[in-house]
Amino acid sequence: MKIKDGFVLREVGSNYLVIAVGKNAKDFNAMITLNEVGAFLFNKLTNEITFEGLVDALLGEYEVDRATAEKDVKAFIEKLQKGNLFD
């Protein structure tokens, strides 16, 4: 899976913010805020990556057990799916 082009992430205040540009902006009015882990996963998802790939990346970067990482990645993907961020 991969996040559509035209979604831009940046640190804003104490969190990270995602906003849409171009044609995506028309059907994307919600603002998405992410924490540091969310921003890490978002950046991984700007290139094609599998669910397992994301979990491994998370395990490589943060001290967390596999079960928690899988749960977090699943929740994160659902959040982005709700926002219609995937191709």
Add this chain to the structure above:
Amino acid sequence: MKVKGVKGGDMPKYKIADVVFETNHIFEYTEKLCLDYLYMGKSAPSFCLSITLDDVEKEKQVYFDESLPDCAYEFSCLFRKLNEQLLENHLATVFHGSAVEVDGKGYIFTAPSGTGKSTHARLWRELLGDKLNYINDDKPILKEEDGKLYLYGSAWTGKHNLGSNIKVPLYAICKLNRGKVNKIKKADEKVIIEAMLNQTFKPTTPKQAINLMGLIDKVVKSVKLFELDCDISIEAAKLSFDTMSNGEENED
């Protein structure tokens, strides 16, 4: 095609938010409204705002619920194009709000249209008299220069035509809500972030998006943030001015 009210002569240069640019606008109306920003100096323009009758027609689609003369659509189209240039290359954005200056400090009230930004600014004016200067009652420009934020006047001064060609350091921003009880508190940064996203143009390129979020980041990190519930009374203005000018917050 001959168009009524069409200007003649060379392409004029303007300076807004300390950025020199030229336009090839069609209507004299634009020239009249931009008069305070006409630039006669020697600096080369950073860009040209190019506009065609086709752009004017497209602008009508954006504001399809209003029926205005073509020159008004040109003026709003120019504004949109100016915003894109400022955001792309000059760390500046148009910001929908009422901006005023008191004692050298810049204040901006922001909220959706119809909430009462201009009304509240007018109450400040009643309270403070000539101590208050309007930067722009509707669409000032927010700009970062050398790591500091400034509010600039623009030619788009809103329906009360209040504003001037000045530059003032931004001191405080206030999200305004209409309420029955007057109450001011330190704003949660998310409230300000959301308000700023709603009251600025949507970026059209990734670079504009990064710059807009950079400006918002700078605001929430370096400026005093307030949220005000207010009615239309001089007491409301007194409460907000006393609190905001001191930079103190009455936390519940």
